[in-house]
Amino acid sequence: MRTYTVDVLVVGGGAAGMAAAAAAAREGARTVLLERGERLGGVLEQCIHPGFGLHRYREELTGPEFAHRMRQELDDSGAEVLTGATVLEILPDGPAVKVVSPKGLKKFRPRAVVWAVGARERPFGALRIPGTRPSGVFTAGLAQRLLDLEGLLPGRRAVILGSGDIGLIMARRLHLEGVEVRAVLEIQPFPGGLTRNVVQCLRDFGIPLLLSHTVAEVHGRERLEGITAVRVDEHRHPIPGTERRIEADTLILSVGLIPEVRLIEDTVPLDPVNRGPRVNGRLQTEVPWLFAAGNCVAVFDLVDTVAELGERAGASAARYARGELPPGKPVPLVRGENVVSLVPSYLDGTAESARMYLRVPRPMEGVAVDVGGVVRRRVPVARPAEMIEIPLDGDALSELSQKERIVVEVKPK
Amino acid sequence: MRIAVIGAGAVGSLIARELCRYEAEVVLFERAPDVGWGVTKANSGIVHAGFHDEPGTTRARFCAAGNALYPELATDLEIPFRRTGAYVLAFTTEELSVLEELREWGEVNGVPGLELHRREEILAREPRVNPEVRAGLWSPTVGITLPWEIAIAAVENALDNGLELHLGEPVVGIEVSGGRVRAVRTDKGRYPVEAVVNAAGLFADHIAQMAGLEGPALHPRRGEYVLLDETTGGLVNVVLFPAPTQVSKGILVLPTVDGGLLLGPNAHDLPPDAREATETTREGLEEVIEGAVHLVPDLPLHKTVKTFAGLRPESPQKDFVLGETEVAGFYQAAAMRSPGLTAAPAIARWLAHEIALAHGLEERTDFRPVRKRIPHPADLPEAEWEALIRKDPRWGRIVCFCNRVTEGEIVEAIRRGARTLDGVKFRTRAGFGRCQGGFCTDRILEILARELGAEPWEVTARGGASRIVLGEARP
Ligand SMILES: Cc1cc2nc3c(=O)[nH]c(=O)nc-3n(C[C@H](O)[C@H](O)[C@H](O)COP(=O)(O)OP(=O)(O)OC[C@H]3O[C@@H](n4cnc5c(N)ncnc54)[C@H](O)[C@@H]3O)c2cc1C
Ligand SMILES: Cc1cc2nc3c(=O)[nH]c(=O)nc-3n(C[C@H](O)[C@H](O)[C@H](O)COP(=O)(O)OP(=O)(O)OC[C@H]3O[C@@H](n4cnc5c(N)ncnc54)[C@H](O)[C@@H]3O)c2cc1C
Numbered sequence: 078m079r080t081y082t083v084d085v086l087v088v089g090g091g092a093a094g095m096a097a098a099a100a101a102a103r104e105g106a107r108t109v110l111l112e113r114g115e116r117l118g119g120v121l122e123q124c125i126h127p128g129f130g131l132h133r134y135r136e137e138l139t140g141p142e143f144a145h146r147m148r149q150e151l152d153d154s155g156a157e158v159l160t161g162a163t164v165l166e167i168l169p170d171g172p173a174v175k176v177v178s179p180k181g182l183k184k185f186r187p188r189a190v191v192w193a194v195g196a197r198e199r200p201f202g203a204l205r206i207p208g209t210r211p212s213g214v215f216t217a218g219l220a221q222r223l224l225d226l227e228g229l230l231p232g233r234r235a236v237i238l239g240s241g242d243i244g245l246i247m248a249r250r251l252h253l254e255g256v257e258v259r260a261v262l263e264i265q266p267f268p269g270g271l272t273r274n275v276v277q278c279l280r281d282f283g284i285p286l287l288l289s290h291t292v293a294e295v296h297g298r299e300r301l302e303g304i305t306a307v308r309v310d311e312h313r314h315p316i317p318g319t320e321r322r323i324e325a326d327t328l329i330l331s332v333g334l335i336p337e338v339r340l341i342e343d344t345v346p347l348d349p350v351n352r353g354p355r356v357n358g359r360l361q362t363e364v365p366w367l368f369a370a371g372n373c374v375a376v377f378d379l380v381d382t383v384a385e386l387g388e389r390a391g392a393s394a395a396r397y398a399r400g401e402l403p404p405g406k407p408v409p410l411v412r413g414e415n416v417v418s419l420v421p422s423y424l425d426g427t428a429e430s431a432r433m434y435l436r437v438p439r440p441m442e443g444v445a446v447d448v449g450g451v452v453r454r455r456v457p458v459a460r461p462a463e464m465i466e467i468p469l470d471g472d473a474l475s476e477l478s479q480k481e482r483i484v485v486e487v488k489p490k
Numbered sequence: 491m492r493i494a495v496i497g498a499g500a501v502g503s504l505i506a507r508e509l510c511r512y513e514a515e516v517v518l519f520e521r522a523p524d525v526g527w528g529v530t531k532a533n534s535g536i537v538h539a540g541f542h543d544e545p546g547t548t549r550a551r552f553c554a555a556g557n558a559l560y561p562e563l564a565t566d567l568e569i570p571f572r573r574t575g576a577y578v579l580a581f582t583t584e585e586l587s588v589l590e591e592l593r594e595w596g597e598v599n600g601v602p603g604l605e606l607h608r609r610e611e612i613l614a615r616e617p618r619v620n621p622e623v624r625a626g627l628w629s630p631t632v633g634i635t636l637p638w639e640i641a642i643a644a645v646e647n648a649l650d651n652g653l654e655l656h657l658g659e660p661v662v663g664i665e666v667s668g669g670r671v672r673a674v675r676t677d678k679g680r681y682p683v684e685a686v687v688n689a690a691g692l693f694a695d696h697i698a699q700m701a702g703l704e705g706p707a708l709h710p711r712r713g714e715y716v717l718l719d720e721t722t723g724g725l726v727n728v729v730l731f732p733a734p735t736q737v738s739k740g741i742l743v744l745p746t747v748d749g750g751l752l753l754g755p756n757a758h759d760l761p762p763d764a765r766e767a768t769e770t771t772r773e774g775l776e777e778v779i780e781g782a783v784h785l786v787p788d789l790p791l792h793k794t795v796k797t798f799a800g801l802r803p804e805s806p807q808k809d810f811v812l813g814e815t816e817v818a819g820f821y822q823a824a825a826m827r828s829p830g831l832t833a834a835p836a837i838a839r840w841l842a843h844e845i846a847l848a849h850g851l852e853e854r855t856d857f858r859p860v861r862k863r864i865p866h867p868a869d870l871p872e873a874e875w876e877a878l879i880r881k882d883p884r885w886g887r888i889v890c891f892c893n894r895v896t897e898g899e900i901v902e903a904i905r906r907g908a909r910t911l912d913g914v915k916f917r918t919r920a921g922f923g924r925c926q927g928g929f930c931t932d933r934i935l936e937i938l939a940r941e942l943g944a945e946p947w948e949v950t951a952r953g954g955a956s957r958i959v960l961g962e963a964r965p
Contacts, residue, residue: 078872113888163888165868179883181876200926202796205716207770210798212911212951212958216928223932229946229959254963298766299955315772326960339892342721 078182083109084398085391086174086187087156088164091119092380093371094193095147096387097394101191102156104395109185110156111176113163117151118144119195121380123221126246132381143380164194169344172366188398189366191390192341192354196334196372204332208294213301217243217331224250232327236304237261238292242270242378242462244331249278251329258282259323262290262306264313267440269331271378271462292328293320301326336373348422350412351375355422357407358431358469360390361397365404368394375418375434378464382434403427408478413486415441418464426478430470436461437487445490449483451476455490491849492517493685494674496661496697498525500637500834501823502689503644508842509687510651512851517683518645518653519676521660523953524913526641528691529826531916532768532800533713534742534755536729537571537633538829541578541596541604542739548810550599552833552840557631559835567643568863569635570747576632576729577612579785580625585733589627592734596629603630618725618786632729636747637831638916646906647861651854658953661690664700664820671701671819685819685845692765692803694811694824706811706825709762710801713738713755714774716782717796718789719924720892723749730785739828741781743789748893748919753782753789755800768799795924802827812837813844821845864902864917868894889937890930892923900934904941912952914938931958 085101087094090112098110116122121129124140131137134146151158162178167190174185198216215223215231217239223229235256237244240263248258261279266289268275279286293307293315308319336353345354345362353374354362360370370390371383396402405425410433412419418436433448437459446454446465452473456465465487469477477483491514495506498520506518522528540554564571580586589606596604605628612619612626649655656676663675664686673682688697695708723745732740738757746752756777760767775797782789805811805825810833814821821844823837845851867875867885878885878898885898895918903917911927914920914934921927921934935958939946950956 078876113891161887163891163894165894177875177879177886177888179879179886181879181886182872197925198928200795200924200928202717202926203792203794205775205794205797207772207775207797209769212956215931219928219931223935223959224963227932227936227946228963230961230963232960293772294769299950299952300957339721 078184080184080186081109082186083107084187085189085191085394086185087111087191087193087391088174089119089193089195089371089373090114090117090158090160091193091195091371092121092143092147092383093195093387093390094119094191095151096384097191097193097370097391098156099151099154100388100391101395102154104392106395106398108156110151110158111162111164112158112160115160117148117158117160120218123218123225125225126250129380132379133384147384164340167340167344169364189368189394191394192367192369192373193371193387193390194337194373196336196376198330199333199335201330206292206295208296209298211295211297211299211301213297213326214295214328215330217247217329220247220329221250224254230254230256231329232256234259234325235327235329236323236325237329237331239263239331239333240269240275240286241331241333242274244329245270245274245278247329247331248284249282252282252284256327258284259325260285260287260306262287262292264289264291264309269462291315295328301328304328334372334376336375338373341367351418351420356420357423357425358421358428359393359402360386361393361402366397375420377434378462382464382466408480409482411482411484413484415487416485419485424474424478424483428474430468431474433467433469433485434464435485436464441487443490444487447486447488449477449480449485456487459487491515491685491851492681492683493687493845494519494681494683495687495689496674497528497689497691498641498645499528499530499689499691500526500640500831501826501837502687503641503648504834504838505687505689505823505841506653507644507648507651508838509845510648510653511842511853511857512846513854514851516648516653517656517681518648519656519659519661519674521658523658523909524907525645525657526638526916527952529800529803530637530641530831532715532798533637533828533831534744534752535635535637535746535831536744537635538832539576539596539629539631540599540601541592541627541629542734543595543599543829545595545598548812549829549833552810552836553829554600555836556829556833557633559839560633560635563835564635566859567640567647567861569639569643571633571635572747573631573633574728574745575628575630576731577607577616577626577628578731578733579612579619579623580733581620581622582624586625588733589625592627601629601631604628616726616728616730618788619730620785620787634729634744634747640831640834642917643861643863647859650861651857661697661700664697666701666817666820669816669818671817685821685849687821687823687841689823691826692801694803694822698822698824701815701817701820703815703817703820706805706807707762708803708805708825710760710765710767711804712758712760712767712774712799712801714770714778714799715752715754715797716775716778716794717798718751718753718791719793719795720749721924722751722790722793725790726751726786732781732785741778743782743785748922750795751789754778756781759804760801765801768801770797770799774799793924795926810837813841814848864899864906866899867896889933890920890923892925893919895920897937900937901941904938909942910950910952911935911938911958935959
């Protein structure tokens with residue numbers, strides 16, 4: 078097995094990883110990007126709808142178009158790319174990274190690693206929905222790849238569980254493909270995705286959205302034959318007597334993404350809510366040589382954000398590799414009221430600027446975000462589907478960095 | 491002489507393999523499109539020690555004997571088998587007396603190494619056990635295995651020794667005349683035979699009726715399970731049983747050979763005609779979780795990847811029905827409730843020997859007992875993995891990321907007989923991990939279609955109408 082020494086090794090070639098590798102290489106680091114798929118792009122390649130890049134490129138692009146631009150930036154940066162290369166192991170001792178590809182096994186000895194492997198979808202079984210186990214039950218991402226990358230039709234009559242943006246976009250995609258979308262079920266009393274997507278993906282096509290509903294049971298022994306939908310109460314418990322059967326040969330699940338931490342979870346501390354590694358404002362984890370960016374840190378809505386975080390992580394990793402990133406005093410960010418996802422997990426006082434991202438648990442109006450009593454931002458409408466982004470810099474950042482801990486909360490004004 | 495074995499579960503497959511040790515033509519009929527998809531597919535996968543079975547029963551006779559054969563079987567067939575040991579846990583005074591009784595049964599049944607352990611000893615070994623535990627019966631010989639892998643491996647080995655395998659071919663009749671078996675009829679033809687072994691699992695009573703016999707009357711008893719992902723197995727290292735009840739061994743917590751944790755099963759009797767009723771129920775899954783949490787309070791239930799259910803073939807006698815019958819040449823291996831999987835190797839060896847004696851069959855000198863499993867390069871030394879990749883780069887292409895299954899393994903599984911997504915899954919464990927096929931189903935589908943020369947929409951999950959995609963998208 079050959080061993081290669083590099084400055085920065087980036088794992089994952091989605092938006093975050095491409096941005097990280099390009100930024101690290103631009104900083105002059107000898108950089109290698111590893112992607113297990115045959116192509117770079119990650120989930121962008123399967124998102125053929127427009128809605129990408131409004132911030133980064135001030136244009137509305139499709140996923141593949143956005144990926145194409147990022148690949149060009151990566152090409153220009155001089156980073157080296159290996160595709161078809163799956164990382165098998167990250168040994169904290171060294172660190173050393175073991176990789177397999179059709180060309181054989183390789184070992185890398187990087188000075189810094191950027192973890193950018195994205196998120197995985199919560200599988201059907203995780204919901205513990207009773208009933209049979211027929212074919213025809215897909216996660217949204219799998220259905221999307223079958224349809225948009227392979228040109229295969231997952232089914233003819235579909236029910237969608239989960240009204241996050243991915244579920245909504247799949248509803249429209251399937252409808253346009255001639256699939257009868259019978260309903261979109263959402264267990265919460267409000268839609269999970271953006272209002273714009275509820276209108277453009279469901280209402281415009283007359284697809285019913287059943288709020289406070291879930292799947293109570295799955296039917297069919299070989300192929301799916303139908304599901305029982307049921308209304309739930311405020312504790313998400315099914316209300317007896319509200320069951321109704323919906324005939325369908327396909328059930329598409331959009332019930333959440335989970336940051337992928339498989340190879341690092343024994344090495345670095347994770348944030349219990351984000352479910353990704355705890356990072357500081359430079360996207361450095363609590364293991365100094367390990368940086369992380371994108372959906373493997375927390376699930377972000379916009380690829381523009383992911384790309385920006387990737388750049389930050391790549392540039393920080395390059396500086397760390399040069400020995401220019403001395404450790405600072407960590408100041409934890411602590412969740413106060415009404416905060417679920419929260420990135421970063423701590424500030425370390427050495428960055429000139431940082432950005433904070435947070436999510437509220439339910440729709441709220443006329444609220445303000447309070448960051449350690451130093452920064453206060455009014456938010457007229459806060460929705461779980463839209464991350465709130467707050468820049469931290471200048472005096473405010475210095476003041477925050479002096480504290481013992483920073484409580485972040487969302488409260489009525 | 492030609493012998494038909496009906497049913498390619500763990501029991502029928504091992505019997506077919508044992509019969510191949512003798513000078514006979516062995517034909518195995520299975521109605522499903524693949525082997526091991528009946529009761530063998532959904533159970534706890536425990537190789538029991540033999541203390542749960544009342545002395546004097548056929549179960550007791552074959553359980554400890556089967557357990558003793560597992561190391562040899564696992565070596566010859568290269569199937570996963572690990573002696574984890576087990577605790578039966580007691581929380582009340584009545585349960586303490588149950589442990590005493592189990593220990594006595596075990597000693598009569600010839601179960602080695604049983605010991606009563608105190609609370610401290612149990613918690614030192616398994617710190618996650620409910621601290622309210624009072625004592626436990628420790629049984630070092632209990633093990634875990636992959637049940638369907640036994641059927642797959644036994645059939646592969648039997649094929650290597652001359653077995654004739656008929657998949658997707660249900661037996662629909664048995665011709666008996668003059669008190670003797672003459673032929674087996676399937677939906678495809680008539681096969682003259684001199685002996686028949688009924689190992690049809692949940693349907694063994696139907697097969698017996700075809701031969702004009704009465705029993706055993708079978709009904710399904712459902713057991714539901716919750717499976718936690720492959721990062722949870724280290725939380726509990728031994729099989730944990732509660733004190734058993736009259737009905738069953740109770741709801742357990744056990745590590746799986748793939749590194750996950752399995753919770754279950756409950757036990758609910760179903761009407762005799764509900765033989766396909768492997769659906770799970772809300773109440774059932776709640777019951778399973780409640781039972782499991784009683785043994786191990788802080789289970790990471792958010793790491794659930796799957797729920798499923800299996801059906802036990804129960805008879806009023808609560809015991810296996812084995813051996814010869816009033817119809818000459820008709821043998822049974824029926825009513826194989828738990829511990830049928832454990833007992834199977836011992837039953838197979840004994841029954842094949844009985845048949846050989848009765849029919850004067852010579853032992854073959856050229857029987858090859860060894861079957862090689864599909865290599866799983868992620869578990870091999872690096873040099874061996876690199877050698878595989880040099881021969882064929884597909885051994886370096888990971889398809890299932892959770893379980894690190896390569897394209898090479900999937901192609902090999904298809905070469906060995908996988909025709910469906912489940913066929914590939916059960917042979918390679920691709921799609922069995924925490925993403926449950928979310929990342930690899932499309933790639934396995936593509937490989938299956940390519941290797942079988944089929945269109946993707948012709949490929950099924952498990953035969954019949956279980957197609958994965960239904961056609962082409964609009965051009
Ligand atoms: C259906 C859908 C619709 C969306 N719609 C929009 C939209 O309209 N607008 C918008 O801005 N954003 C949208 N997004 C969000 C945005 O596209 C994603 O957040 C972003 O692309 C995620 O990038 P990433 O690099 O973090 O992860 P990914 O794109 O998931 O990239 C991770 C990469 O890592 C690789 N990898 C993983 N493990 C390993 C390993 N062990 N070794 C090597 N490589 C590995 C993977 O193969 C993958 O290529 C959408 C997302 C989805 C799923
Ligand atoms: C919930 C549960 C938990 C269990 N736990 C354990 C355990 O931990 N340890 C243990 O030792 N045992 C356990 N058991 C018992 C064990 O699983 C069974 O004893 C064993 O799998 C039975 O194997 P079999 O080959 O007899 O049946 P099966 O696997 O059902 O095989 C019979 C085969 O016959 C085929 N068939 C049926 N009719 C026809 C026909 N007309 N023509 C052709 N083929 C036909 C079926 O398709 C099937 O493949 C458990 C069982 C259950 C249900």
